[in-house]
Amino acid sequence: MTTVALEPALTADEAVGQLYAAHWRRLVRLSILLVHDQGLAEEIVQDAFVALHGRWSRLRAPEAAAAYLRQTVVNRSRSALRHRKVVDRYVASQRLPDVGPDAGAGVEAEARRDAVFAALRGLPRRQREVIALRYYLDLSEADIAETLGISTGAVKSHASRGSAALRERLAEQLEDLR
Template sequence: MRPRGATWDADTAVEQLYAAHWRQLVRLSMLLVRDVGTAEEVVQDSFVALHSRWSRLRDPEKALAYLRQIVVNRSRSALRHRSVVAKHAPLPEVTSSADEAALAHGQRDVVLEALRQLPERQREVVALRYYLDLSEADIAATLGISRGAVKSHSSRGLAALRLSLGSLMEDPS
């Protein structure tokens, strides 16, 4: 991304990383927080955090991995915040129609729902591996876990998805 031996200042680095990776990072966060607006906010805040910590970054070559880690951590925080708010929110009135049920049963919704049912770490590993196509080493660095843990979470997550999607796809209702 930058010439060998050249140094980046925070403004240039963040600008180039933003131009090259913003959309991909929003998609990653979207898979974790399940809301486009929240995902965009998480990613924007992550770029601001990277900029403010740029001088403390030991290896600027690993800025993208560090940025991914910030996005994942901030996505987790957004989910925790959402669960606290949900605990204290009044319950909405439940209404449904046949049309809404039919629309909600699309293939994309089925896959996203199955992904939502995975434990947090499995969902993160599966999203990083199969959505961003990261290697086991990159996922381990992003999440701060070992490569063995990445393999384990990936295997368990995929097995759970196969089981869940198999039963959801057979359910005609």
């Protein structure tokens, strides 16, 4: 992930503005991979930047702001998923009819993308987060460990197991598409 060298004399507006310009798009992509909803992902990232701006004066290490943002986005994405589960249980208890798939879902490229997202969703949470941070944000093992608050050994383990499970699931799902 690109690091932004922040000058110590920057105001919160200026510093967060620079971080926003440098990291917005990648953070949104990360959140999309976790919550599978672009609108929600954009809202999560926007809220993370608002929270950073509000806490800027209390930030001990402004150079770590990008890592703080990544961790905030991951945590808020987790919260959104927990909320979604509660809503889904409520909706299921109300016995609302299922909404069918989009009419354009038959396009092969979209079907492959959907297969990848479905395979990612099927992974355990930690494996999914490590895979998203590693392969979609291209973070190092140390950055992933810092973002998720786990050891680098755990990152390696989750990445290895997640990649193997993802390969297996994708092979099955892509075979079904043929």
